[in-house]
Every structure is written in structure tokens, then in C-alpha cells.
Amino acid sequence: MTTFDEEKLQRDLREAAEEFVVSAGAMDRILDEARYSPGSEGPPRLRSFVERTGRVRSSVMAAAACVVVLAIAVPLFNSEGTPRVEVHANAFKALNTRSAPTAIPAAPNSQLQGTVVTNTSAGLTVVVPTSSKTAGKSGANASKASLVSSLRVEEVGTIQLTVGGQKFQSTLTQLTEFATTDGGFVASTQSHIGTKASHTFSNGTIVLQVPERSFTMLVDQVRHAGFATSVVTSANDVTGQYVDLQARIGALQVSRTQYLRIMSRTNSIGGILSVQQQLDSIQSQIEQLQAQLNLLNSETTYATLTVSLSEIGHVVNPPKHPANGIDKAWHESLHGFAAGFEWLIRIAGPLLFALLLLAALVALGRLVWRATERRRSRVN
Amino acid sequence: MSDAVDVDELRMWLEDGYASSVRTAYLILGNRPDAEDAVQESFLRAWKFRDSLVTGSSFKPWLYRVVVNTCNSKLRKEIPHRHRRRSDDELDDVAVIEDRIAQVALTNDVMTALKDLPAHLRIVIVLRYYADLSEHDIASVIGRQPGTVKSRLNEARRRLALHPALRSEAPSPINFRKESQS
Numbered sequence: 001m002t003t004f005d006e007e008k009l010q011r012d013l014r015e016a017a018e019e020f021v022v023s024a025g026a027m028d029r030i031l032d033e034a035r036y037s038p039g040s041e042g043p044p045r046l047r048s049f050v051e052r053t054g055r056v057r058s059s060v061m062a063a064a065a066c067v068v069v070l071a072i073a074v075p076l077f078n079s080e081g082t083p084r085v086e087v088h089a090n091a092f093k094a095l096n097t098r099s100a101p102t103a104i105p106a107a108p109n110s111q112l113q114g115t116v117v118t119n120t121s122a123g124l125t126v127v128v129p130t131s132s133k134t135a136g137k138s139g140a141n142a143s144k145a146s147l148v149s150s151l152r153v154e155e156v157g158t159i160q161l162t163v164g165g166q167k168f169q170s171t172l173t174q175l176t177e178f179a180t181t182d183g184g185f186v187a188s189t190q191s192h193i194g195t196k197a198s199h200t201f202s203n204g205t206i207v208l209q210v211p212e213r214s215f216t217m218l219v220d221q222v223r224h225a226g227f228a229t230s231v232v233t234s235a236n237d238v239t240g241q242y243v244d245l246q247a248r249i250g251a252l253q254v255s256r257t258q259y260l261r262i263m264s265r266t267n268s269i270g271g272i273l274s275v276q277q278q279l280d281s282i283q284s285q286i287e288q289l290q291a292q293l294n295l296l297n298s299e300t301t302y303a304t305l306t307v308s309l310s311e312i313g314h315v316v317n318p319p320k321h322p323a324n325g326i327d328k329a330w331h332e333s334l335h336g337f338a339a340g341f342e343w344l345i346r347i348a349g350p351l352l353f354a355l356l357l358l359a360a361l362v363a364l365g366r367l368v369w370r371a372t373e374r375r376r377s378r379v380n
Numbered sequence: 381m382s383d384a385v386d387v388d389e390l391r392m393w394l395e396d397g398y399a400s401s402v403r404t405a406y407l408i409l410g411n412r413p414d415a416e417d418a419v420q421e422s423f424l425r426a427w428k429f430r431d432s433l434v435t436g437s438s439f440k441p442w443l444y445r446v447v448v449n450t451c452n453s454k455l456r457k458e459i460p461h462r463h464r465r466r467s468d469d470e471l472d473d474v475a476v477i478e479d480r481i482a483q484v485a486l487t488n489d490v491m492t493a494l495k496d497l498p499a500h501l502r503i504v505i506v507l508r509y510y511a512d513l514s515e516h517d518i519a520s521v522i523g524r525q526p527g528t529v530k531s532r533l534n535e536a537r538r539r540l541a542l543h544p545a546l547r548s549e550a551p552s553p554i555n556f557r558k559e560s561q562s
Contacts, residue, residue: 009540010509012490017403017510026402026416027394030423034390 064361072354152242152296155215155303157233161310163226168193168202168311171225175206175307178221184210184302194311203310215303222307238296245293252286390427397440398423400511401447407506408451410495414458422450444511445521448503455499493543501536504529 163171168191176186191204210218219233256279263275401422406415426446494502500522507518515533519526540546 006509009490009505010512013407013494013506013510016491016494017407020403020406020412020415022399022402023416026420027391027398030394030398030420031387031391033420033424034387034427 152239152300154236154299157305160230160308161226179208182210182214201311206307208305209302212303249289256282418450422447441517441520489545492545504532505536
């Protein structure tokens with residue numbers, strides 16, 4: 001084992017250092033320099049913050065950690081905490097517009113409007129209330145009875161129906177009868193008749209329009225006319241839009257009456273022409289709004305049901321049923337894999353954001369730390 | 381009034397620690413002008429920021445810390461540039477002459493070996509064996525963990541023991557004693 005001769009090194013170093021003779025005026029130069037230099041500056045604020053207020057620094061770190069956790073948790077909570085249901089029908093958004101299929105949070109208290117998505121094959125029925133601008137406007141003062149009586153609801157639905165062999169034509173006739181019996185009519189029909197010789201199956205589409213009050217009954221009748229593989233219905237409350245149009249038309253009519261009165265009192269040609277111009281403009285607006293009102297009236301008076309009819313054997317996106325346990329397990333495994341992948345994609349965004357935030361915080365902290373270190377070394 | 385009091389305080393500091401500080405700086409930097417510059421700068425800084433000395437903490441390690449940081453700054457920024465400039469332009473100015481005189485003065489083998497050590501190892505050796513600071517104090521002076529100081533000291537000792545300037549000398553100022561393991 002070898003040991004280092006520390007005493008020898010110490011002695012030699014001291015001897016070497018003693019060779020350095022301290023110059024006589026060195027200390028005086030420093031004192032002179034000190035007399036003409038500014039006084040004490042005290043510790044820098046940043047340094048004192050970082051070094052002396054460890055509690056504050058810890059608080060800042062904790063706050064930063066909270067921000068990061070919130071940045072991760074809030075988007076995840078929003079994306080997964082609230083149940084979201086895919087709505088296949090339109091939800092009324094604004095005047096003269098129909099919304100595209102959208103996803104809205106489920107609200108359990110709405111009884112007046114909603115979307116029913118039924119998949120009879122899967123045995124699943126979901127009722128999704130749709131949002132409406134007028135729902136809040138109805139207010140607590142209006143009684144339920146008056147609300148229901150003045151209600152304007154636009155109802156549409158789609159049913160996929162499968163019928164047995166040789167029953168295609170009779171089912172079509174039966175559907176037509178359903179509509180006419182309920183006071184409605186057949187809006188359009190499109191069908192393809194298959195033959196055994198060509199090994200094709202019959203299929204077609206029939207659009208039925210019935211009074212709004214008979215819609216539910218019609219849906220029920222059609223569902224039992226064959227084997228319904230899919231039933232999708234939706235209802236949009238357009239009362240607000242309807243009332244709004246009525247009010248605007250009323251206001252314009254009052255304006256028109258006023259202008260007519262003014263016109264009757266005007267004597268000059270220029271004045272008459274000017275008033276006439278205003279009247280033309282008002283009349284044009286009234287007609288536009290009236291057309292919209294008529295359309296809305298028609299849409300809310302009659303509900304539309306589109307029935308896709310097909311013969312058994314004509315496959316219309318049949319849902320796969322697992323044949324046995326292994327098959328079922330395999331399907332569930334695939335489903336689980338897809339769900340996991342979806343989840344990964346869903347959290348990737350918030351996670352990326354959180355990482356960026358964390359990186360920014362780390363960079364900031366590093367900058368502060370380096371500045372503090374630099375300051376400290378300058379002080380020392 | 382307060383300035384006069386402060387300068388008196390500085391005078392006390394100087395009388396107490398100037399000689400040891402300048403010699404420490406000399407051992408670290410290896411030449412007289414830089415050592416004097418560094419210590420002058422250190423004392424002025426220390427006096428300027430004297431409020432940052434936390435009451436109750438030891439003055440000696442704090443002052444050494446200022447000195448070592450100033451020396452480090454010179455080793456990192458000034459001296460390499462000066463050497464590069466000298467090799468490029470061969471300026472024959474006073475500083476260069478003084479440097480050369482100082483280098484000639486490094487006849488002592490210990491100084492030669494010390495000069496060949498990397499700065500971070502040289503500093504711990506000087507603080508440990510000349511300034512006689514404990515490992516804990518050295519850690520606080522250089523702003524590292526005591527474990528780091530220990531490992532640096534070990535590395536510095538190993539290098540010094542293997543340095544030719546020290547091995548050729550008989551008897552060597554730094555040598556290894558063979559000890560039989562019992």
C-alpha cells in the first residue's frame with residue numbers, strides 16, 4: 001500500500017509561497033482604490049430571492065408543478081370526464097342554417113327535443129337531447145302547456161329495414177299505406193328489384209312524410225314491418241327561429257303600413273319615389289322572411305322518415321357477431337387495442353403541451369440559476 | 381463617515397488576510413502580477429459586497445472563496461487570451477516580460493508540478509496544503525460537495541506523485557512510501 005507524504009507537500013508549498021514577497025504598497029493601493037469606489041451595494045435582489053427565501057422558491061416550484069399537472073389533467077378530464085355521444089342528426093344552431101353532425105354533451109333534463117340513436121342489432125338505444133337557443137329563452141314564466149302548444153319541432157328519421165324473400169314489394173306498399181293512413185304522403189321512392197336468375201337482391205329507399213304528431217307512430221309501424229337493423233331519429237326545436245321570423249315579419253309589416261301612410265300624405269314626386277323605394281325594400285324583405293317561415297312551417301308540420309329497405313341476403317354493412325368465445329375474445333382484444341391507441345392519440349396533445357410547458361419552465365429556471373450563479377461569482 | 385469606518389474595516393481585512401490570499405493566488409495562478417491583480421480585485425469586491433457575508437458565517441472561507449473565484453475567472457478568461465495574443469503577435473510589453481520573469485522563478489519543482497496540474501485540481505491542493513482548509517471548507521470555497529473535494533484531492537495527489545519533476549528529485553518532496561500490509 002502506498003500513502004502520500006502530505007506533510008512534505010505542505011512544507012514545500014509553504015516554502016514556495018514564502019518566496020513570494022508581499023510588496024509594501026499593495027495594501028495601500030487597495031485602500032486607495034476602495035476610497036474612490038462606490039460603497040456597498042448589498043446582495044443582489046435575485047440572489048437574495050433564490051438563496052435566502054428558500055420557502056418562496058419552493059412555493060414557486062410547487063406552483064409551476066401545479067400548472068404542469070393542471071395542464072395535463074384538465075384536457076384529459078374534459079375529453080374523458082364528460083360523456084360524449086355522437087349525434088347523427090342535425091342540431092339547430094342559427095337562423096337558416098342546419099348544423100353538421102356534431103358531438104354534444106348529454107343533458108339529462110331536456111324533455112322536449114332530442115336524438116334517438118337505436119341499433120337494434122346491438123340492442124342499443126341512446127337518447128341524446130339536442131341543444132337549442134330557444135330552450136333557455138322559454139323561461140320559467142311560460143307554462144309548460146303554452147310552451148308545448150306553441151312548440152315547433154322538426155323531426156327526421158332513418159330506418160334500415162330488412163325483409164324476407166318475396167316480401168319486398170308488399171313491404172313497400174305497406175310503408176306507403178302507413179304514410180297515407182297517418183295523413184302523410186310518399187315524398188320519393190327509389191328501388192331496385194332483384195331476380196333469382198341474376199342472383200341479385202331487391203333494395204330501395206322510400207321517403208315518407210307524415211304530420212309531426214304521427215311521426216312516432218309511423219316509426220313504430222315501420223320498425224315492425226320487417227327486421228329493423230338501424231333506427232335513427234332526431235328532433236330539433238325550431239320554435240325560436242319560428243317566433244323570430246314571425247316577429248320580424250310583423251315588424252316589417254308595421255313599417256310598411258307607416259310608409260303607406262306617409263306616401264298617402266306626400267305630394268311631391270321625389271318624396272313619393274323615395275317612399276316607394278323604401279316600400280319595395282321592405283316588401284322584398286317580408287317576402288324573403290315569409291318564404292323562410294313557410295319552409296319552416298312545412299318542415300315542422302311534416303316529419304320525414306327515410307326507410308332503406310333491403311331483402312334478406314343483401315348485406316348492408318352487417319355488424320359482425322362473434323361466433324364463439326375465442327372469436328369474441330379476439331374481437332374484444334382488437335377493440336381494446338384500438339381503444340388504447342385512441343387513448344394514446346388523445347393524450348398525446350395535452351402531454352406534448354405539458355412537456356413543452358415543462359421544458360419552458362426548466363429553461364427559465366436554468367436561465368435564472370445561471371444568472372444567479374454568474375452574479376454570485378461576480379460578487380465573489 | 382461610514383466610508384471611513386468601512387475602509388478601516390478593509391484595512392483590518394487586509395492586514396489579516398492579504399499575505400495569505402496573495403500567496404494562495406500566486407500558487408494558483410503561477411505568477412506574481414496576476415496574483416496581485418486577483419487579490420486586489422478580490423478584496424475590493426469583497427468589501428463592495430460585504431453585506432452578502434451572512435452574519436455568523438466564517439470570514440476566512442468566504443474570503444478564500446472570493447479569491448478562488450477571481451483566480452478562476454482569470455484562468456478562464458484573461459490568461460488564455462493573453463497567451464494566445466502573445467504567441468500570435470509576440471508583443472514585448474511589460475506584462476509579457478513580467479510573466480517570463482515569473483516563469484523563470486518557477487524553478488521550484490513543486491511549483492512546476494503544481495503548474496502542470498489542471499486548475500480545478502491545483503486549487504484544491506493549494507487550499508488544502510497551503511491554506512490549510514478542511515475538506516468541508518474547501519467544498520464551501522469552491523461550491524462543490526465534500527465528496528467532490530475528496531476525489532479531486534485524490535486525483536491531484538496521484539498526479540503529483542507521478543510528476544517527473546517530483547520523482548527525479550532525491551529525496552523527493554512528494555514520494556510514496558511503501559508500506560507492507562500487515
